[in-house]
Amino acid sequence: MHSIEFCAGAGGQALGLEQAGFRHEALVEIEPDFANTLRLNRPAWDVRAADMAAFDGRPYKGVELLTAGLPCPPFSVAGKQLGERDERNLFPAALRLVDEIRPKAVMIENVRGFLSAVFEDYRTHLRAQLDKLGYKTDWRLLNASDFGVSQLRPRVVIVAIRKDLVEAFDWPEVQPHNPRSVGKLLHDLMAENGWRGASQWAARADDIAPTLVGGSKKHGGPDLGPTRARKAWASLGVEGKSLANAPPERDFVGMPRLTLRMAARLQGFPDSWEFYGKKTTQYRQIGNAFPPPVARAVAANLAVALRVQKTFAASSPRAA
Numbered sequence: 001m002h003s004i005e006f007c008a009g010a011g012g013q014a015l016g017l018e019q020a021g022f023r024h025e026a027l028v029e030i031e032p033d034f035a036n037t038l039r040l041n042r043p044a045w046d047v048r049a050a051d052m053a054a055f056d057g058r059p060y061k062g063v064e065l066l067t068a069g070l071p072c073p074p075f076s077v078a079g080k081q082l083g084e085r086d087e088r089n090l091f092p093a094a095l096r097l098v099d100e101i102r103p104k105a106v107m108i109e110n111v112r113g114f115l116s117a118v119f120e121d122y123r124t125h126l127r128a129q130l131d132k133l134g135y136k137t138d139w140r141l142l143n144a145s146d147f148g149v150s151q152l153r154p155r156v157v158i159v160a161i162r163k164d165l166v167e168a169f170d171w172p173e174v175q176p177h178n179p180r181s182v183g184k185l186l187h188d189l190m191a192e193n194g195w196r197g198a199s200q201w202a203a204r205a206d207d208i209a210p211t212l213v214g215g216s217k218k219h220g221g222p223d224l225g226p227t228r229a230r231k232a233w234a235s236l237g238v239e240g241k242s243l244a245n246a247p248p249e250r251d252f253v254g255m256p257r258l259t260l261r262m263a264a265r266l267q268g269f270p271d272s273w274e275f276y277g278k279k280t281t282q283y284r285q286i287g288n289a290f291p292p293p294v295a296r297a298v299a300a301n302l303a304v305a306l307r308v309q310k311t312f313a314a315s316s317p318r319a320a
Contacts, residue, residue, distance in 0.1 A: 001021060001023065001064050001065065001303060001306055001307075002024075002025050002063045002064050002065070003017055003022040003023070003024055003025065003063060003064065003065040003066070003067055004024070004025050004026050004027075004028075004060050004063045004065075004066055004067070004101065004103075005017070005024060005026075005027045005028065005066075005067045005069075006055070006066075006067070006068040006069075006070075006094070007028070007052060007068050007069045007070055008027040008028060008029040008034070008035075008047075008069070009029060009031075009034055009069055009285060009288060009289055009290070010034055010037045010038070010269075010273075010275060010286065010288075011027075011037060011038050011042070012267065012268070012269065012289035012292050012295060013069055013107075013109060013289075013292075013295040014027055014038070014045075014067075014295075015269070015270075015273070015292040016290070016291075016294065016295025016296035016297075016298075017065075017295060017299045018042075019292065019296045019299075020295075020296050020300040020303050021300075021303050022065060022299060022303065024045055024046070025060055025063050026046045026047075026048055027045055027046065027047050027048065028048045028050050028052050028055055029047065029049060030049065030050065030051045030052070031049075032049050033276050033277035033281045033285070034276075034285055035047050035048075035049040036277070037275050037276040037277070037285060040275075040276050041272075041274060052068070052090060052093050052094075052097065053090060053093040055093075055097065057096070057097040057100035057101040058101075060100075060101050061100065061101055061102060062101070062103075063101055064105065065103055065104065065105050065106070065107065065299075066094075066097065066098060066101055066103040066105075066106045066107075067106070067107045067108070067109075067299075068090075068094055068107075068108045068109070069108075069109045070089075070090045070091065070094065070110055071089070071090060091126060094106075094108065095126075095129050095130070095133075098130070098133055098160070099133055102133075102134075104161070104162050104165060104306055105161045105162065105165065105305065105306065106130070106135065106158070106159065106160040106161075107157065107158070107159055107298060107302060108157070108158040108160075109155055109158075109290045109295075110155070110158065111155065111156065112141055112154045112155065114139075114156045115139070115141060115156055123139075126158075130160045134162055134163055135160035135161060135162055135163065136160065136161055136162075136166045137158065137159070137160040138158075138159055138160075138171075139156055139157065139158040139159070140156070140157055140171055141154055141156055142155055142156075142157050142298075143174075144268070144291045144293070144294050145178070145179055145208050146174035146175060147172070147175060147291070147293045147294045147297050148175055148179050148268075148293050149267070149268045149291045149293050149294065150179040150180050150182060150266055151179075151208055151211065151212060151266050151267065151268075152208055152209065152210055152211055153211045153291060154211075155294065157294075157298055159171075159298070159302070161305065165305050165306070168304065168305035168308040169301060169302060169304075169305040170301055171298075171301065172298055172300065172301050178208070179208055181202075181205060181206045181207055181208060182205040182207065182208065182209050182236050182238070182266070183201065183202030183205030183206055183236075185265060186202070186258075186262050186265065186266070187199070189247055189259065189261060189262050189265070190247055190248060190256060190262075191247070192247040193246065193247045193248060193249050193250065194250040195247065195248040196250060197248070197253070198248075201256060204236070205236040205237050209236070209266050210225075210229055211225075211229070212224070212225075212263060212266060212267060212287045213225035213226070213229055213287055214283060214284045214285070214286060214287020214288035214289075223240060223241055223243070224238070224240030224241075224243075224258070225240065234255065237256070238256065239254070239255040239256065239257045241257075243257055243258055243259060243260060243263070243279065243283060244256070244257035244258065244259050245259070246259065247259060260279070260283060260286065263283065264286050267286055267289050267291050268292045268293045268294070269286070269289070269292060270292075
């Protein structure tokens with residue numbers, strides 16, 4: 001099964017789709033450093049450093065799945081929530097590309113602010129536009145911690161499926177067990193330089209992480225978010241004012257800081273996944289990513305729906 005992705009970022013959603021069995025026809029990402037991260041990890045992927053608002057989708061007509069991680073600021077409670085009036089709103093571009101490509105299914109990730117009451121009219125408009133194009137649209141607020149990610153990260157996933165495939169799709173079920181605590185997940189990385197306090201720290205960090213905040217291009221740096229977020233990290237024994245370049249040394253005393261690798265693991269990336277660019281740019285990529293395990297769970301169920309359609313088509317009298 002083939003897919004095309006827009007606003008691909010550091011590849012969290014793309015990696016999850018790959019794990020669910022999709023082959024990427026193209027990945028479109030406007031940020032050069034982010035695009036280089038994709039190339040660094042998957043040289044065979046066709047990565048386009050381009051603006052999706054100006055991208056021509058017609059050469060990709062018939063690709064089975066269109067995915068996107070659209071910019072969050074237009075709908076984020078941390079911003080002005082301008083929605084359709086925000087110049088960064090790329091839903092109109094997404095609708096145009098859906099029309100040009102006519103995939104069997106669409107999967108779009110965004111922040112939970114998208115479900116705010118203030119955007120009810122916009123959600124109705126979006127659903128109506130996709131209905132005209134032949135899709136049934138639904139959305140859900142999914143928590144990353146329900147899919148094995150050691151982080152409380154609520155995200156809205158919008159799924160639009162061609163109307164003849166609707167009955168074959170089910171939202172993924174949450175995992176029956178809680179994910180590992182921050183301490184258990186990061187103990188080996190914290191102890192990498194022989195820190196003698198690693199085990200004691202891990203015992204204290206006995207809960208999942210608050211949401212990682214990557215910041216935008218104009219705002220936010222290599223820290224773990226605003227004051228409230230840093231207090232939540234402090235309760236886990238983590239200093240959130242900045243990120244460390246390396247794990248604590250043997251005789252370190254105090255609250256340790258996260259490294260980029262630790263943040264990436266908390267986001268559900270494998271340790272082998274590398275990030276291109278300077279420290280702040282790398283953290284933006286990590287903090288704004290769609291956790292691969294969540295993307296994989298939704299994409300796996302979409303894959304089932306698409307396989308049902310393929311099986312039906314192959315066994316129909318017309319196909320014979």
